[in-house]
Every structure is written in C-alpha cells, then in structure tokens.
Amino acid sequence: MTTFAVLLVAIATAQVQQVASINQGNDSLVPEPYMVALFLHRNYTRESVHCSGTLISSNYVLTAARCFFDNDISTINMIFGASATDRWEEGHLTVTQNTSGLTLHPGFDPDSFADDVALIKLDDDIVFTNSIGSIELYGGNDTLDGQNSTILGFGLYDYQLKSASNPVLQLVECTNSDDFYTDLVTDNQICFDGSGFLSACEGDFGGPVVVDGVQAGIISFYHEDNCNTDQPTVATRISAYRDWIRDISGV
Template sequence: MKVFVVLVLAIASASAGLLPQAVPVHPRDSTAKPSINGRITNGKNAVADQFPYQVGLSFLGLKGSWWCGGSIIDNSWVLTAAHCTSGASYVTIYYGATVRTSPQYTQTVSSSNWIQHENYVSLTVRNDISLIKTPSVTFSASVNKIALPAIASRYSTYVGQTAVASGWGLTSDTASAVAKDLQYTDLTVIENSVCQKTFGSLVVTSRVICVATPKGTSTCQGDSGGPLALDSTLIGITSFGSPDGCEVGAPAAFTRVTSYLDWIKTNSGISA
C-alpha cells in the first residue's frame, strides 16, 4: 500500500468555515514499494460470504501500485472512488475474498474499461467516484451485487443511522503487517455541519456523507473506494479522513451515493 496522499487545499477564502481545520487525506497508500498493509482500525473479522459485494482492487500505474476497495453493483460493474482510479493503467479485481490472498477468482482490466467522474477534483475531493466495467461475473453466495439507494431516498441524510464499512485497510496508525482477513465495523452517520468543523464546507458538501469514529474505530489506508452499507444498500464510498491518523477520533468521509444516482445510470445503465 502507499502512505496517505495529503491534499493541499490552495483555495483562499475569507468566509469562516470554508477552509478546513484539517487537510483531508485519502486512505490510499503512496509509498514507492507496492504492498498491501492492514485493515479497518479496531474492526472485526468478516466471515465467509458476509460481504459478497466487496471486492479488492490492486491498481498499477506509472507511479507504482496501490490497493483500494470497491462494490459490485451489477454483473459487469464495480463502483469505487475516483482517487483510486486516478493515475492507474490497470486494475486486478479480487472477487469473493474473505482472506485477501484467496479470492474466488480475479480479473484484470485496463483504464479504458473505467469511467472516472469527469468533474473529479482532488484538491477539494469533489466527485470522488468511478465506475469500472468488467467482464460479466456469475453471482453466487460469495460474489453478488449490493443494491443502490432508491431515487426516493436521494434526499435522506441518514443522520443517526448506523452503517457498516468494510475493507482491508490499516488496523492501526502504526500497523505494518499484511492483513489476512476482511474487516468491518459499524459507524454512525453524523450531520455534515459537524464534519465541516473539521474539513470545512468547501470539502464537506451535500455530496459527502460523514461518520463518527469513536474509540479509534474508522476506515484507514487501503479502504479507499470501499463500501458504506445500510440495510444491504450502498450509501457511501470511502473517500477521505484526517491527516492526523485513523484513530484520532476525527470524522471519516464518504462519497454520498444518492447524489450520483443519475451519473451512475447515465454511464452504466444501472438504477435502483
């Protein structure tokens, strides 16, 4: 994996609350050596077939390799974060894995097979979403899709509801061991106004969903692009967190899927 890519916000504004108290960083690894470390901090081990929609994504680009997560939304489509696909040439998709190194099978596709949001802006973490077109897969107990939110729910804030995040990100801020098992944790959705106190309103827009991270439980490096699910429905895509670490108690942020239902349908033909 790579170390966090620190996003330098160079947008000047005199309005209070626009600029962040903390610079948001993607949970994506940026070291020169390609490796895959850790898991969700202070999470639990998933059991076989618990998250059949979860995939692992091993990206390769000119600047090295990195690991992300993704969600199956159709036989031929995986949804992930734009900061995961950005700069990559190829991705190997790991399907049906609970033990990371033992997927049911893998597929490797090139960048010509994905659609990164045309208005993705890394500096302000805008439109952090990508679609990956894959060869068709056969669904099973280990490999299956997750539902997208219904159009009627696009105005739901989900505040106060508990959703589940999963992935193979770091187990702690000091972790160096390779993760063996898929991890998951329950996280409670918070008001965007609370999240804006940390990251500012230029970053935390209505198209972002934030969760609290009590007791050092959070998404971390390697979880980028992975799912935030509520009642077997995909409501978020792991996007960014605090530069101070995953266990410091700062909010974790996700791309709000309900804000991109039209974009997903236009580019893939998939709707709820």
C-alpha cells in the same frame, strides 16, 4: 502558500503514509458477496495502488476516483468473493483487465475529493454465486442522519476484509468536529461517526458505507492526522450521484 493549500498538502501526505486497514474494525470471516479488492498496477513498474470497491451489477464495479487519478494505472486486478486477499478461498474469483472500461466522474477534484466516484465496466459479466453478488444502491432523499452504518474495506497490508459500525453523522456535526473538515465536506458527501476510534484507512478508499443492507456511500477520505483517530470518515454520497451512475452503468 495559502492556508488551504497547506491543508491539501497535509491531506495528501498523511493519507499516503497510512498502512493499516479499517481502524479498530472487525475481521470478516466470510466474504461479503458484493465486496471487491482492487490492486491497481502502475505502468512499467511493479508498484500497485490498493483500494476497495463494490459489485453493483454483473458487469460494473463502483469505487473511488482518487484511486486512479494521476496514478498512471495500466492494469486492474480485482478479487471477488473473498474475505482475505493473501490466501486461497473457495468460491473467490480473480479478474485482470486494462483500464479501457474505467470512467471517472468528470468533476473529480483530487485536492478537495469532490465528485470522488468511478465505475469499472468488466470485460466479461460476473456469474453470481453464494460468494459473489451485487449490492443495491441507495437512491432516496433521506440524509440517513443518525442511522447505523457500516464501513468495509480490505486495507493496504492487512489483506483482510474488515468492517466497523457507527451512526451517520449530520453534516453540521461533521464539519464542526474539526477545522479540517470545514472546507471539504459538502452536501454531496456522507460522514461516518469516528467514535471509538473507528475509521477507514489506506486501502479502504472506494469501499462502501452500508445502511440497512444498501450502499449509501463510497469511502473517500479520513482525517489529515491519520486513521487512528475518533474523527469522521467522509464518503461520497450515493444518492447525489445516482443519475450519473445510472447513465454510465444502467444500474
């Protein structure tokens, strides 16, 4: 087995075993209107995959392709307008539908996480409220290096929306931070600084990287060891896929 193949096996193993939420993140006591908790149910079993996503219009949710690839998903359960998924909250909305509205980017590579972006078309339009709304997508040419950013996700077992803030790293800083990132990170991705042991974790995949109130990234993967490190979180760069997102969703 090649060194690269061993590396990819390590990624898959480590990132399936993590059970926390955003490491060292802060609990969100009120909903972020654009955040969506995803519970993806496998065919013929009671097992589910937990991911996060964002509402980008009244009828489209943006998330990570890795959540669906080779997971034999039959049903998508989405919770809107919630700060936690283990209790009832006034104003939240639960939507359940099949995968007919799901579109994965055709270039998605489950080994390298390239083109890790997916869209879910909702069967029925969402009515925006004080608790539920959409987020704007970044479409500029600025790399956003050094700008303060926030990652958000619901995690796997915490059931709690959490967030953490740190600067966007230059790609060269990201790739040089550890050999793990060298063959994986490309210009189509954005890196969230892990200083202070701030990192996305299992269940946060598909959640946003937000800069100045605008979504700049989609959480894709973290370091191969685990999420309790000071290593970067890597996200799909929204601006690199702006045309594809627009072509599918009209947003």
